[in-house]
Amino acid sequence: MSSIAEKLYTIRYKVDENSHLVIKDQEVCLHCVTKECQDFCPADVYHWVEKEQMTSVAFENCIECGTCRIGCPTYNIQWVYPKGGHGITYKFG
Amino acid sequence: MATEHFDAIVVGAGPAGSAAAYTMAKAGLSVVLIERGEFPGAKNIFGGVIYRKQLEDIIPEFWKEAPLEREVVEQRLWLLGDQSVVTLGHRNEAFKDPNNCWTGLRVKFDQWFASKAEQAGALNIYETVVTELIREGNKVVGVRTDREEGDLYANVVVVADGVNSLLGKSLGVHREWQPDEVSLAVKEVIAMPKEKIMDRFNLEGNEGVTIEFVGNTLGMAGLGFLYTNQDTLSFGVGVMVSDLKKKRVKPYELLESVKQHPMLRRLLQGGETKEYAGHLIPEGGYHSIPPLSGDGWVICGDAAQLVNFVHREGTNLAMTSGRFAAEAIIQAHTKGDFSRVGLSLYDRLVRESFVHKDLKKYKGLHNFLRDSDPTLMFDKLPRALNDAAYQMLLVDGVPKAEKQRMAMRGITDAAGGLMNLVKLGAQGWRAMNG
């Protein structure tokens, strides 16, 4: 059984210095009951960091599926594509 | 990039965009095809099955040169119980010569298809994101890209930017998709020696098989797939995003749990995962199709929700819609009218074709799935069928008539009564065998 880290390791990434995913308002996350972005994202990009009371965004793991764009109940994620040529590059597809 | 004017700009080098660009370039129009990936296919996955008919309509005898994996001669449908399966399937030599469909991988296929457009005369530009459509009043006149001085102008823009279609959204042709209008699929490409694949799946030469499976998706509306490639397997599972949200399951954990099913484990074991991937599938169906054209623009493929998910047909609808869009633009070019009226041939061609007719045939399905309890269709019923099959085949001294009664009761109970079962049965049959 392979972990998500091992799975993501199979994908080639060219990471941009800027995140293409931005939490619009951390205050909204604070009051979000489900914090479900932590579950439905297939690349474990989002984590609620208790200590800092904020959603952290590991955008460098993103596989650009768009689920969080549609799935966040308050549309609190500003979602664009990574800069041209950046982000994932599949080798099989 | 200098500011230039083209006959047409195509956004997205997937099957829809490449079909449109190829068709227009071949007719002598000046076309630019823009793709955000490092190369076409870099961002794309599918199951995937590529169908002959619709691509043949664009490039005759494409199979002689296109990078395809295996010729699909058998399609299986598996209804999974916890540790059991009820199988349906069809294998036929008649699917060969000419082939009905092939398995494929997008990185190779999309690059080939986009290169055909380029050979036909299109200008292909990669590693470039179209960030917005440039408008004059209501009319789309070009695109803004993330390149420096990256504005490009054209008489018409073909929006073929896939399921997330940020451009379609910016046009206001569709509101944001709802979580029940898309499924998230996660997939792995698993390497396995050719001989092993051929033995395990009962194949000769270049033959291939597809398996779709229902059940074991933790009660979520969804479907799994296992397809044979040359020396890899494509394995994945897709579930409706609304169900995924409700269940709070991690998609990759679902994938791993399905892998453990005894039927699938046997076929996959010994393989090595070469790639993990994820992508949305438009599953809104007929009622989610937006207006297809307007002043200076047309929208094709996944961006317009043109997917027949019952038959896992998407690439062919994308290609056909791309070709139709191109034909309409070629006509508009002759007339010099790129307004909504000038481009209306596109809407008409789509409406008169299998694309529209097939989606219309299943138009009730989306609401049916949305409104029905997914645990029924995707868990309880497959389970009940497996129990019934088990009981009927188990020789334990219980008289057959009684077994039959028990089996029927198990199934009707799962469906919540006989009437419900009849209704479900009719829809379910259509859903899978339409």
Ligand SMILES: Cc1cc2nc3c(=O)[nH]c(=O)nc-3n(C[C@H](O)[C@H](O)[C@H](O)COP(=O)(O)OP(=O)(O)OC[C@H]3O[C@@H](n4cnc5c(N)ncnc54)[C@H](O)[C@@H]3O)c2cc1C
């Ligand atoms: C898991 C899975 C299994 C599937 N199985 C099958 C199958 O077996 N058979 C089948 O026929 N169909 C299948 N489909 C559906 C099929 O893949 C799609 O319907 C088809 O790819 C749609 O083609 P398209 O050209 O409209 O969109 P896409 O293939 O998504 O192409 C869109 C392209 O546009 C690019 N792009 C997007 N936005 C921009 C922008 N702003 N600027 C520049 N470029 C941009 C993207 O990078 C992409 O290359 C499956 C889909 C999935 C996810």
Ligand code: SF4
């Ligand atoms: S689901 Fe949306 S609102 Fe809730 S924690 Fe995640 S990003 Fe914030």
Ligand code: SF4
């Ligand atoms: S686009 Fe997909 S992979 Fe990327 S953060 Fe959103 S859900 Fe996760």
